[in-house]
Amino acid sequence: FYLASRSSDSNGFVVSDLTTPRRRRHRHAPPSPPLPADARGDNIGHAGTSTSKRGQASTSTNKSDEERLSERLASLSNSNQPPMPWLSQVKEESPPQWFAESGTNGNNNLPFECTGCGKCCKTRGDVYMSPTETKNAAASLGLSIVEFKEQYVEEEEVTVAMSLDPEKIPEGETGWTVLRHKQEDGSCIFLNDEGLCNIYEARPVQCSTYPFWPRIMANRNAWNSEVRLAGDTQEGTIADTDEALYWSTEEGGCEGMHKIAADGTSKSDTVGISSADAAGRLAEYERYKRRFPTSEMRPIA
Numbered sequence: 001f002y003l004a005s006r007s008s009d010s011n012g013f014v015v016s017d018l019t020t021p022r023r024r025r026h027r028h029a030p031p032s033p034p035l036p037a038d039a040r041g042d043n044i045g046h047a048g049t050s051t052s053k054r055g056q057a058s059t060s061t062n063k064s065d066e067e068r069l070s071e072r073l074a075s076l077s078n079s080n081q082p083p084m085p086w087l088s089q090v091k092e093e094s095p096p097q098w099f100a101e102s103g104t105n106g107n108n109n110l111p112f113e114c115t116g117c118g119k120c121c122k123t124r125g126d127v128y129m130s131p132t133e134t135k136n137a138a139a140s141l142g143l144s145i146v147e148f149k150e151q152y153v154e155e156e157e158v159t160v161a162m163s164l165d166p167e168k169i170p171e172g173e174t175g176w177t178v179l180r181h182k183q184e185d186g187s188c189i190f191l192n193d194e195g196l197c198n199i200y201e202a203r204p205v206q207c208s209t210y211p212f213w214p215r216i217m218a219n220r221n222a223w224n225s226e227v228r229l230a231g232d233t234q235e236g237t238i239a240d241t242d243e244a245l246y247w248s249t250e251e252g253g254c255e256g257m258h259k260i261a262a263d264g265t266s267k268s269d270t271v272g273i274s275s276a277d278a279a280g281r282l283a284e285y286e287r288y289k290r291r292f293p294t295s296e297m298r299p300i301a
Contacts, residue, residue, distance in 0.1 A: 098219055100275045101264045109272030110223075111258035112211065115230070118195035120210055122187040123252035126154075127179045130291065133204045134177045140202040145174050152189050153300050154180045157293040176293040186249065205288040211254050212281035214289075220260050228253035 063071075099110055129137065138148035149156060157175025180189045190198040197203055216226045228247040247253050258268035266272075 097275070097279060099217065099223070099278060108275050110275060110278050111260065111266040111268035111270055111272050112254075113256050113270040113272065115256045116195065117230075117255055118191055119228075119247045120207075120252070120254060121191040121195075121197065122185065122249055124186060124249055125252070127188060127204065127206055128292065129177045129179065129204045129206075130288070131174050131176065133202070134174050135172070136202040137199045137204075140199050145172050149174070149177065149300050152180055153177045155297045155299055158296045158298055175295070176297075178297065205284060209281045209285040209288070211257055212278050213285055214282065217278070217282050220262070223257070224259045226253050227257045227259050228255050230255045 159175040
């Protein structure tokens with residue numbers, strides 16, 4: 001996520017202290033693209049005399065600006081050349097996404113299907129919740145914001161309203177929060193004994209978009225690196241047949257994902273998820289990540 005210091009990304013954006021992306025300003029404005037001669041008036045001679053391409057001269061000293069403009073527009077409309085031909089050469093095309101050409105069983109679906117193992121909820125790492133997600137989770141459990149934080153939150157963002165007068169925090173005020181882990185195994189505080197999420201309908205975007213995170217969707221190798229074999233007895237070891245790891249609490253990974261070959265195919269027989277749906281979840285997480293907190297986080301007392 002964005003840090004508070006200023007930096008630049010690959011698209012030429014400057015990330016400010018308020019994490020608001022904006023275009024980098026040029027020291028000198030870039031030169032404007034050239035217009036056709038008729039449009040920019042290159043054939044205007046001295047003393048108001050205009051010379052055409054055939055060498056014919058016409059007097060324009062008695063014409064108003066409106067009349068001269070009308071004549072130019074009329075000449076452009078009768079010409080096959082566009083008024084600004086450089087516009088037709090500018091095409092805004094996003095680079096193709098590698099996973100759009102990957103397929104499972106002859107379709108364009110990515111080989112992923114959640115197995116419900118709950119191991120992604122046991123992997124070491126922090127789970128962030130936005131202010132809205134925090135409020136929704138508290139409401140789903142029938143708790144106030146204060147009660148929710150006391151029971152389930154490890155750290156919270158200090159908002160402006162909270163920092164003005166700590167003794168008079170507005171009711172329902174909250175910033176971003178970081179969930180607690182279970183002390184016995186480090187798993188998510190909301191993972192129950194059946195391996196299910198107690199706030200599934202109100203779970204944060206960080207959870208609902210996995211495994212379609214930027215680092216995993218960067219390329220085929222990154223996707224394959226997140227693939228894990230099913231099984232609990234060989235945690236973290238490598239399977240000789242597939243060179244794939246088993247899941248571990250430190251390294252994580254997903255048993256519902258399957259490897260994609262260099263030709264874009266997969267041996268998986270799962271239905272998979274469409275590339276369009278995958279792209280949508282990736283975009284959702286990227287928007288979410290841009291709002292991550294940059295201000296002080298403090299432990300819940």
